[in-house]
Amino acid sequence: MSESRSHQPSSPHAGVDRQASDGRLAFAQSANFYLQQTPRQLPSHFLYDALGSALFDAICLLPWYRITRAERQLLERHAVTIARVFRRNGRVVELGCGNGEKLAALLANAGLPSVRAHLIDVSGAALASSLQTLAALEELDLRVTTHQATYEDGLLALPPEPGRPTLVAFLGSNLGNFDPPGSAAFLGVIRASLQPRDHLLLGVDLVKPEPELLLAYDDPVGLTAAFNKNLLLRMNAELDADFALDRFRHRAVWNREASRVEMHLVSLVAQDVHVRDAALTFRLEEGETIWTESSYKYEPDGIRRLVESAGFAQRDQWIDESARFALTLFEAA
Numbered sequence: 475m476s477e478s479r480s481h482q483p484s485s486p487h488a489g490v491d492r493q494a495s496d497g498r499l500a501f502a503q504s505a506n507f508y509l510q511q512t513p514r515q516l517p518s519h520f521l522y523d524a525l526g527s528a529l530f531d532a533i534c535l536l537p538w539y540r541i542t543r544a545e546r547q548l549l550e551r552h553a554v555t556i557a558r559v560f561r562r563n564g565r566v567v568e569l570g571c572g573n574g575e576k577l578a579a580l581l582a583n584a585g586l587p588s589v590r591a592h593l594i595d596v597s598g599a600a601l602a603s604s605l606q607t608l609a610a611l612e613e614l615d616l617r618v619t620t621h622q623a624t625y626e627d628g629l630l631a632l633p634p635e636p637g638r639p640t641l642v643a644f645l646g647s648n649l650g651n652f653d654p655p656g657s658a659a660f661l662g663v664i665r666a667s668l669q670p671r672d673h674l675l676l677g678v679d680l681v682k683p684e685p686e687l688l689l690a691y692d693d694p695v696g697l698t699a700a701f702n703k704n705l706l707l708r709m710n711a712e713l714d715a716d717f718a719l720d721r722f723r724h725r726a727v728w729n730r731e732a733s734r735v736e737m738h739l740v741s742l743v744a745q746d747v748h749v750r751d752a753a754l755t756f757r758l759e760e761g762e763t764i765w766t767e768s769s770y771k772y773e774p775d776g777i778r779r780l781v782e783s784a785g786f787a788q789r790d791q792w793i794d795e796s797a798r799f800a801l802t803l804f805e806a807a
């Protein structure tokens with residue numbers, strides 16, 4: 475399902491060992507499986523092709539989407555404390571680096587002479603912009619390796635370097651995309667990739683009043699709607715599907731019992747759709763939805779319990795009370 479290939483460094487101070495998963499085949503297989511589930515759904519990492527990554531970057535600039543700015547401020551303020559854990563010859567492994575600005579905020583304020591970084595993202599466009607963002611840190615002797623892969627495949631592709639302190643950075647509330655069993659299991663995968671005394675830096679969005687949550691995921695400008703609908707565009711382009719984008723609308727709902735914001739694509743009419751390269755035809759009823767993302771929201775204590783159950787000990791927690799966002803530092807036990 476995935477193939478490895480190495481290619482030439484695409485930036486002067488980056489050594490690149492990219493593990494490109496075979497995008498289209500994995501996408502076709504997932505579309506076939508998940509679109510036939512009840513309810514119909516798609517894994518949210520498929521939102522991030524080049525256009526999806528660009529739309530997400532734009533969402534981060536919206537006044538209603540406060541995660542990015544709140545986290546950046548916490549990273550800047552506490553960079554020196556955080557960097558202590560990988561100061562001597564260490565490396566940072568970032569899961570879902572996006573445009574690189576989260577890591578740049580940390581490293582620009584950490585006061586380190588040199589560091590190695592492994593960037594893992596499913597989006598090649600995101601990795602390319604991360605390399606550009608990090609290239610601006612001219613003072614720092616930084617060696618970057620990119621891995622175009624899912625989190626799990628990226629972690630498996632890491633070279634074991636015992637003796638080099640490692641910080642896994644899992645920021646931007648990316649953990650929020652996992653359901654509770656999935657997040658516990660994935661934190662176990664992270665723990666298994668680390669040695670005792672390595673660290674995990676986790677940025678997670680907190681529960682807040684429903685109107686704020688809905689504005690963050692259904693913005694009046696329509697960027698989040700475009701981000702969501704781009705998934706249909708992507709299936710049309712890559713899987714020879716025939717979704718009519720004007721027959722769908724974006725919906726965000728706060729599911730209080732499950733503590734998650736859900737994104738859906740609502741079918742405005744009864745319609746038949748074909749996803750030819752996934753060998754799939756199905757009928758959507760009027761009002762039926764395709765569930766495209768969950769963003770789980772946490773309480774500070776819940777973060778501690780969840781991550782400590784996976785074999786970590788909490789060392790520090792910083793909270794932006796206004797945006798309701800938590801940055802937590804854990805040590806592998």
Ligand code: AVJ
Nearest residue numbers: 533646647648650651698769
């Ligand atoms: C990048 C997955 C953390 O869930 O808040 C933004 C993605 N979705 N607006 C999130 C997203 C809709 C974002 N994550």
